[in-house]
Amino acid sequence: MNDIRLAWRNIWRNKRRTLLTAASIFLAIFLALIVRSLQTGWFDHLISISIQSYTGHIQIHKKGYWDDRDINNSMPFNDSLTAVIKATNNVDKTVPRLEYFALSSYGKQTKAVMISGTNPVREDALTHLSRKVIKGRYLDSSGNGILVSQGLASFLDLTPGDTVVFLGQGYHGISAAGKFPVAGIIHIPSPQLDNQMIYMNLTTAQYFFNAQDRITSLSITLVNPDEINATVASLRSKIGGEKYEIMRWDEMMGEVMQALKAKIGGGKIIIAILYMIVGFGIFGTVVMMTTERTKEFGVMVSVGMQKTRLAFILVLEMIFIGLTGILSGVVTALPIMVYFHLYPIHLWGGMAQAFISFGIEPLMPLAIKPGFIISNIISVLIIVLLTCIYPIRKAFTLRIVESLHK
């Protein structure tokens, strides 16, 4: 108790020294939190984009579909399955899709396309497809009008009102053929998709592919994405894991996830470098203030203070200074994180263009997660405790007569 008071008094009786050290600790935690917040925010942003623009949090397919995306791997879709899924806890929206390749033809041009048969209303609720329409209009709930992606439309020289022919293979190898009026042209940020996507009503697609009441995938979004594992488990028990594959978004985005994880790994190296620089900064101030006080230590030991007690007080002082720095760093960083979490930074210029070309909204939101906040606090505390080694060593190797001459 006495020592705590002594340590506390020591640090506040020498404000300059204390503030200098606390400032370097403040800087460490502040920068680390902002950088981590940016990285995590960026990661979450990418994930939510891909979830929102396509996969949903969970997808249900017929077992084997994901590895062999053939129309013959489609599954029957009916009201009773819908009812079971809708009744599952945590399930928010669902979008059934039937997707397969076909050949498109208009005038003299032909091109392979990906036909996505979907429910226009539910699709729009999940992916905001209607916002991508740049010419003509969005899909009607019935009728066989289609949406053509912009790259494809310009290749085939299509405008709304034109009629395009599709040829292909339907369910069980039956040949499929049909004529469809173009309702609208859409722009898809990803160039690859923009050159090949066709959207039509689910029933239209089922009729075209001769796959009545069948779908290839059912996308599901969740109320609380953090409880995805529990939801997957309960879906599995309800509809059966042998017939269906129930996949999480991160399983579906395997490669993308790997790439992102590598990026985050790189980010951790940046943090490590930051910690090293700041660690040396803190160490420098600690060395300085220990050297400055050598005589004081000499006096204390000569009049009868044990070196162990001196070392203990010095550690307490460092912990107090450390906590002061950490607390002020967190308190300063948090509002900034909250603000840019709610109002993400809009990127501009070439950076924004690069984002858009990958189909990503040019936003940079900051994330706030207790996990990285706590782990950074612990890291900085460890750095602070490591720097204590110096004053501890100094206390134990103190040579009184020499120190008194300082």
Place this chain on the structure above:
Amino acid sequence: MTNDLIYNDLRLMTNINGMNIIEIRNLTKVYDAKTIPVYALNGVDLAFREGEFTCIVGPSGSGKTTMLNLVGGLDSPTGGEIVIDNTDITGLKSRMLIDFRLRNIGFVFQSFNLIPVLTAKENVEFIMQLQGVNKEQRDKRTLELLDSVGLSDKINVRPNKLSGGQQQRVAVARALASKPKFILADEPTANLDSKSAENLLEIMEILNREENITFIFSTHDPRVVAKARRVITLEDGKIVGDISKN
């Protein structure tokens, strides 16, 4: 050589008379033993009794500081014994020695050496805190001590706001705080103007006379020497004079 023998005899006599609180036997301190050895102390035998008011003099480099540091257990000798209260402190381990200093020895340093972040009161109190004296007693004694050195009005002032003379008086109060067996002071007046020096000496004298506090101090100042009741002269690490007045 003959001189040495005579002093030895004298010291043996005082030993027989008892009441010695410090006995120094064949004390030697060699610096830089490996290159060019400097004999800062060269076989010193000496005894101090309770209630002494003793001054150590000698030219610069004669070994005054070295001796006081050794007696105070701040440094360890190359050879010899320092027996304080039946304990040979040269054989004590670091922890024991620190504890021994805390309980038995008071220090006054030439450059005051108060703890800069602590007020006058806290500096005095500090030693009693180390000794584990309770707050009530600490407060009482601190105020008494600061009063006895004439600083009742500077209780809550930090060292950098005190004059040299005032700081040294706080240092004397601090040295007394632990109720030590004796106080060692290496040139306590060297950094003081003559008036402050005189004032400090007066306070030390009163404490010595009225409370029987033992003072052993070194100095170059003839006026300080004049106040001492015993004057020990060092030269080249040896005692060349030891005169007691009454």
